[in-house]
Amino acid sequence: xxxxxxxxxxxxxxxxxxxxxxxxxxxxxxxxxxxxxxxxxxxxxxxxxxxxxxxxxxxxxxxxxxxxxxxxxxxxxxxxxxxxxxxxxxxxxxxxxxxxxxxxxxxxxxxxxxxxxxxxxx
Numbered sequence: 001x002x003x004x005x006x007x008x009x010x011x012x013x014x015x016x017x018x019x020x021x022x023x024x025x026x027x028x029x030x031x032x033x034x035x036x037x038x039x040x041x042x043x044x045x046x047x048x049x050x051x052x053x054x055x056x057x058x059x060x061x062x063x064x065x066x067x068x069x070x071x072x073x074x075x076x077x078x079x080x081x082x083x084x085x086x087x088x089x090x091x092x093x094x095x096x097x098x099x100x101x102x103x104x105x106x107x108x109x110x111x112x113x114x115x116x117x118x119x120x121x122x
Contacts, residue, residue, distance in 0.1 A: 002026035002111045004096045009116030014088055016120070020081040022096030022113060029077050030054060033102050035109060036070060036081045038092035038118075045095065047104040049081060059102060088122045 008020040020036070035050040049070040050059045058070055069082040079096060094116055099109035 002098075004098065004111055004113035006094060006096045006113045006116035009094060009118045011119045011121065012086055014086060014120055014122050016086055017082070017084045018086060018118060020083070020094055020096075020116060020118070022079040022081075024077045024079065024096075024098070027098060027111070029072060029079060029098070030074055032098040032100065032111075033109075034070070034072065034079045035097045035099070035103075036079075037095045037097060037106060038090070039095065039115070040089075040092040043092075045106045046092075047106075048094070050102055050104070051079065052102050053100075059104075061104070083118075086118075086120045088120045090118070091120045092118060094118050 003025045005023045033053045036048040037045045039045040047061050051070045067084045072079045096113040097109035098111040
């Protein structure tokens with residue numbers, strides 16, 4: 001019954017910005033730690049950013065610190081990922097996730113969206 005739906009992906013040039021959205025149903029987003037992961041072709045899923053349940057504290061992967069921002073709209077039950085200064089190597093499918101704790105491993109999250117493709121050209 002839980003559904004996470006990502007949107008906002010697309011084709012951009014290196015250095016551009018993009019905002020991804022994750023619409024959530026079937027759970028109260030503030031009761032779950034929310035996260036974004038990405039997976040490039042032939043690679044394992046990589047942690048990008050997390051938003052702690054209840055507190056709203058954030059945590060980012062080292063490669064995106066200072067460039068990406070995770071946030072949420074509690075009223076609309078939407079989680080966002082603002083991405084700035086995108087690099088070609090960040091081309092990947094980006095996934096929204098929800099889980100009981102703050103973690104950087106995909107095994108720590110219970111629910112996942114289907115992903116949205118982000119392609120960064122050079």
